[in-house]
Amino acid sequence: MKKGEIAEVWAWSWSRFGESPVPEVLRIELAEHSVILRSMDDGGEGLGGEIMRAVMGVLSRNEQRERVRRSRMGTRSKARQGLVVGNASGPRYGFRRVRNESGKTVGYEIDLGRMAVVRRIFEMLDAGAAIHAVQVALEQDGIVPPRGRSRLWSRDTICNIVREDTYLVHTPEELAGLVTEGLLDETVHSGLDPEKPYGIVYFGRTRSSYVSTRSKKRKVEPVPRSEWIAVPVSLEGSGLERAKVERSRAAIADNWVPSKVGDYEYELSRGFLFCASCGRAMTAAAGRFREKGTAYHYYYCPKNHMARGMLPECPNRKSHEALALERDAALLFEESASQETLLELYDRAIEQQTVAATNRASRRGGRRSPRGFLPWPRCATSSSARRPRV
Numbered sequence: 001m002k003k004g005e006i007a008e009v010w011a012w013s014w015s016r017f018g019e020s021p022v023p024e025v026l027r028i029e030l031a032e033h034s035v036i037l038r039s040m041d042d043g044g045e046g047l048g049g050e051i052m053r054a055v056m057g058v059l060s061r062n063e064q065r066e067r068v069r070r071s072r073m074g075t076r077s078k079a080r081q082g083l084v085v086g087n088a089s090g091p092r093y094g095f096r097r098v099r100n101e102s103g104k105t106v107g108y109e110i111d112l113g114r115m116a117v118v119r120r121i122f123e124m125l126d127a128g129a130a131i132h133a134v135q136v137a138l139e140q141d142g143i144v145p146p147r148g149r150s151r152l153w154s155r156d157t158i159c160n161i162v163r164e165d166t167y168l169v170h171t172p173e174e175l176a177g178l179v180t181e182g183l184l185d186e187t188v189h190s191g192l193d194p195e196k197p198y199g200i201v202y203f204g205r206t207r208s209s210y211v212s213t214r215s216k217k218r219k220v221e222p223v224p225r226s227e228w229i230a231v232p233v234s235l236e237g238s239g240l241e242r243a244k245v246e247r248s249r250a251a252i253a254d255n256w257v258p259s260k261v262g263d264y265e266y267e268l269s270r271g272f273l274f275c276a277s278c279g280r281a282m283t284a285a286a287g288r289f290r291e292k293g294t295a296y297h298y299y300y301c302p303k304n305h306m307a308r309g310m311l312p313e314c315p316n317r318k319s320h321e322a323l324a325l326e327r328d329a330a331l332l333f334e335e336s337a338s339q340e341t342l343l344e345l346y347d348r349a350i351e352q353q354t355v356a357a358t359n360r361a362s363r364r365g366g367r368r369s370p371r372g373f374l375p376w377p378r379c380a381t382s383s384s385a386r387r388p389r390v
Contacts, residue, residue, distance in 0.1 A: 006035055014039040014053055015060035023057055079203040079229040082188035084108050092166045092201065093146040094118040094238070108201070108233045115238050117143055121161055122240070125248040131155050131255060136355050159255070162248050169197040169235055169242040184230040197235040202228045259284040264297050267326055275301040277316040284322070297322035 009030065017023040017037070027037040043052025078085045083106045084098075091097050091108055094115040098107040117138070124134050135153045138145075145153045161167065172194060178184035183202075192198060204223055211217045259269040266284035273282040282299040289295070298321050303314040334342060 008036045008038050011039045014042050014056045015063070018060075021057065023053070023060075076204065076229060079231055080185050080188075082185065082191070082231055084201055084231055084233070085203060090146065092164065092233075093161060094167070095233070110235075110237050112237075115240075118161060118167060119239050121158060122167075122244045122248045125162065125251050126244045128251075131158055131252060132355075134158055159252060162245075162252055166199040166201050166233055167235075167238075167240055168199055168245050169240060170200055170232075171242075175232070178230045182226070183228050184232070188232065192232055197238075197240075198232040199235050199240075201231045201233050203231055204228050261286040261295070261297065264295075264322075266297065266299070266322060268299065268322075268329055272329065273299060273325065275303070275314060275316050277301070278303050278314040280314070282320075285319070299325060 011017060014023060016039070017026055023037070030037050041052075041056070043049035075085050084091075085105065091105075094111055094117070095108040096111045097105045098109050100106050120138075121134055124137065125131070129137075132155075135155070135158065138153045139151060142151070143153075144151060145157055147157075175184065175189060175192065175198065178200070179186050179189045205228055206220050207223050208218045208220045211219055256269075256271055259266040261284070264286070268282070269284045271281060274280065275282055278301065280301055280303050283302040284297070284299055287296045287298070298319040300319045301314050301316045304317060337345075
């Protein structure tokens, strides 16, 4: 568009340009290109028109906030009635949406195909499989993850499924406890069939808002549990067993994901490495040299960075090379483990590294970046291994 092709931009109402200060900023920016911003109710030119537009901008902002408040209250009222509401991109994995005559979501029903995948996840974890083994099994069978953007299952996706209360069969006592807690409406609770299994979908666990009035970025903040709303979901026909779900949760309760920079995983960042001077867990970090195309990985004590001159500093101010510490930790573990355990862990680690390298190569179009060092075994979490200190 060339300058001079558009002289004025009109709207039927000044509020259609957005809430204050968006119209004012837009009017100034368009004025730099000799374009006038007008509306049918802007009060015309001159001082009176400017005053009118300023007042309408404030009223528009208040009206927008009131509209959001009413919409939020209506949504919470529907959730209080036991209806599954929300604008998420899809239902919980293993379920389908149930819609009313208007096409709006009012509940969930079992999706047998996807629910079989959920049962498989719980059964594998209950049988002692690692999260990585579950990932590999699902990917090898070509099962698409919930989002479907890639064919790779993430650790977070599996952990979120295991910890989600929607898949946990709640006892009558737990449902009654939600009523006492004020999260479940008593009318909804009295309408439940005591012979059927129910999971719980929580509405309102997070709240999102714009970072600022001039930004499209949104921030998500957790909401106190007292403001949640519990919506019962029937699990009849799902095949989920409460005991397996609880054992699966216990199996991943202490599962820590190591810090990662690029393809390098800091194996000692999962609660294995502590500072010998102050006892804090060591923090992983990396130094990059773009000119050389290399990166150096190391651990350091974070106390001095957190103190900022306010707390007593830690004398351990040195950064320790990650590769050397991980080798020392592996040797320390070998001294205390039996030969059978070492062979089993070694074979499992080799298999995991091979699968991980294959996945990385597929994402990079066939290029592989081998790691020549077998780090601290992933499953070496037994209490017999001493905590290395530096």
